[in-house]
Amino acid sequence: MYHSKITGLGFYVPDNVVTNDDLSKVIDTNDEWIQERTGIQERRHIIPGQDTTTSMGVKAAKIAIERAGIDKNDIDFIVFATLSPDYYFPGPGVLVQRDLGIGTVGALDVRNQCSGFIYALSVADQYIKSGMYKNVLVIGSEVHSAGLDMTTRGRGVSVIFGDGAGAAIVSREEDLTKGILSTHLHSEGVHAEELIVKAPGMCGRWVTDILKDNDPDDETYFPYMNGQFVFKNAVVRFAEVINEGLEANNLQVSDIDMLIPHQANLRISQFIQKKFGLNDDQVYNNIMKYGNTTAASVPIALTEAWELGKIKSGDTVVLAAFGSGFTWASAIIKW
Structure with missing residues (x-):
């Protein structure tokens, strides 16, 4: 019997900062209106050609792998949560496997939107508790900016969302009081x-x-x-x-x-x-x-x-x- 624990964490957000004032130049909105309804002051949007859902996930994953103190080839399985994959298919899990240069481990895509990372974490947890895997890479990554209605018509939704990625290494833990x-x-x-x-x-x-x-x-x-x-x-x-x-x-x-x-x-x-x-x-x-x-x-x-x-x-x-x-x-x- 095992528990699983998070042994490494990493995140990546694009350098491109989009403030509420920036949005007010293309949408009939303002900083006060957005903050009052959402609490948001700014968000990050990718620069097309520089970042993708997969590439941001890879960048976050590299940080998590280093912090976990493992080699990329110690990863047994990949779970990738997103609603904004690079392609309609295949999903980004296999692209991460390719881009990180990991061996032919399994890769699973999770489509549960805002709950996606916790669903993916649960999948990793069950695999490790069963003894099937020892180290699972879990990623949540999104590019919203490419699919938003950046007009006044869409302002109720478009002001809310941003781009970014986070990753965790979930590993086997024999102490059942932890993890x-x-x-x-x-x-x-x-x-x-x-x-x-x-x-x-x-x-x-x-x-x-x-x-x-x-x-x-x-x-x-x-x-x-x-x-x-x-x-x-x-x-x-x-x-x-x-x-x-x-x-x-x-x-x-x-x-x-x-x-x-x-x-x-x-x-x-x-x-x-x-x-x-x-x-x-x-x-x-x-x-x-x-x-x-x-x-x-x-x-x-x-x-x-x-x-x-x-x-x-x-x-x-x-x-x-x-x-x-x-x-x-x-x-x-x-x-």
Whole structure:
């Protein structure tokens, strides 16, 4: 019987900083409007030709591998979470295997949007607990900027999202009091269309149709979000899945040393912080700097919190996410 533990962390964001004032030059919006609704001050967008979903994931992975103190060839398996792959297919997992020059290990792609990294972490955890693998590379990476409606029509969504990547090495741990104690995964597909990109899809708008029609008013290939509905569901599901993880491990809210929530909206994080009575030192948020980076947000925030010394050996760390699907998830970790 084994536990798994995170032995290395890394993240990468593009150099291109896009402030709220920058967006106001192309969208009818302003800094006050964006900050009031989301808490975001700036985000990163790739410069086309310099970064991709895969290349950012590789850069984050290299940092995580070095910090884990292993060789790339010690990696037994790759799990890559994203909603914005380089290609329609194949997914980026195999591209990471190629670009890192790792042997012919398995590579799995996870499509669970904002919950993607925790779902991927859970997959790695189960593989290691079963004894099948010893070191699993888990990546969350997103390029949103290439698929946003950067007009006033799309401002409710386009101001929120940013680009970036985070990575973790998950390794075998024989001390059962340490590492990933449990993960908890849920979905509610009845609300799938409340946060969605419909096209291109095999039962929706096909690429050939979009190209043929060349309709500037076709919004099916831009993200749609029912913001108020998503917010109301998010605050409920965040609380439920955090409590589920605590109860499964006989822990109390007072045992939480660090909560890393998915960086969806600062208002959601603040609501959850207040609901659980956590102080500012127990919750880490960086959406102000990076926006919502979907599957990358949890590993970016986790890495940054660790780099800043906010996570120490022996701490109880809680990861939680909610997003499109709807899907939501949590992980309880003894650092």
